[in-house]
Amino acid sequence: MYRFLLTPRWLGLHLLVLVLIPAFVFLGRWQYGRFEEKSAAGDLITANLSSASVPLTTLDRVGAGTVPNTVKYRSVTVDGRYDATHELVVRRRTQNSVLGFYVITPLVTSQGTVLVNRGWVKAGATADAPPEVPPPPTGDVTVTGRLRPTETEDSSGIRNRGGLPPGQVLLINTADIGKTLPYPLFGGFIELTGQQPQAATAPDPVPRPDVSEGGGLNLAYAVQWWLFIGVAVGGWALLMRREAHDLRAAAEDPAREGAPTP
Structure with missing residues (x-):
């Protein structure tokens, strides 16, 4: 029943998923690294400003x-x-x-x-x-x-x-x-x-730096990339299950018109 997994179409899909998984892992780790860098920099700036x-x-x-x-x-x-x-x-x-x-x-x-x-x-x-x-x-x-x-x-x-x-x-x-x-x-x-002493008139002061974000957006991107791994694996498994179900139904019902393209 699962011999269709060895067809060229499905072999291409297996290869695509196996490439996407490490790519998503890498992109998530890179974004998480950026989050750690920005968080550390933000903590340092906050400490320096309060010194x-x-x-x-x-x-x-x-x-x-x-x-x-x-x-x-x-x-x-x-x-x-x-x-x-x-x-x-x-x-x-x-x-x-x-x-x-x-x-x-x-x-x-x-x-x-x-x-x-x-x-x-x-x-x-x-x-x-x-x-x-x-x-x-x-x-x-x-x-x-x-x-x-x-x-x-x-x-x-x-x-x-x-x-x-x-x-x-x-x-x-x-x-x-x-x-x-x-x-x-x-x-x-x-x-x-x-x-x-203060000047009678002066340029507008430069605002205090804003460190509120602290890399939060990078953390959200990291989680997003890692969620894509589950989407890729889940979609892969769902497609295999659906294809097997359709082939099984076609085998049990010879009168069914056509069979899914392997």
Whole structure:
């Protein structure tokens, strides 16, 4: 009765199922791995955000290249003076679904200079028009903010290019920006959360990072791929059972018109 399982049609179906099962296992494991990575990264960022502020020099130094992701979003403090003459704006930054610029102002300290992302401003009339940027405070300031590693094309997903208007960049890359400045830079940069004294007007602050998802979507995809294994095996068994039932019925009832195609 089950000799039909050795026909070319059924051998092809067996092969397809045997290929799909390990493929679904692999895809599920890959999505679960992404879930674990994002969950671990989210836990680390949450812990860093809740940590007490420390002096910048305890986590970063001049000429370090960058800071490790293990200290990403740690709160740091540093004293210095803003150098508005070397201020830059970072193109193609969206906030509240509006396209604009980040404002990057060097803060000169006794240990070196650190780039400070003072916040976001709305774009001008055209992409190349300079935006309106509130000036930084003059004199000595104490800056508090989230420490960030230098941006790269891989970490940001933004493709860097030249030929931009003066004073504009696409990435907050300390190595590249440092080549245009007359002083050495710390490896990372600071995302401003507070300063004393406060400025009369200031760019919109950069929002706190959202880590609520934590890879939940990847976990759902992993479960989905593994459920597909049951669907494939169950469908395979159901088709075999139905084919056997039809052949048995045809054998018991010779008057039945036709038999299922093997």
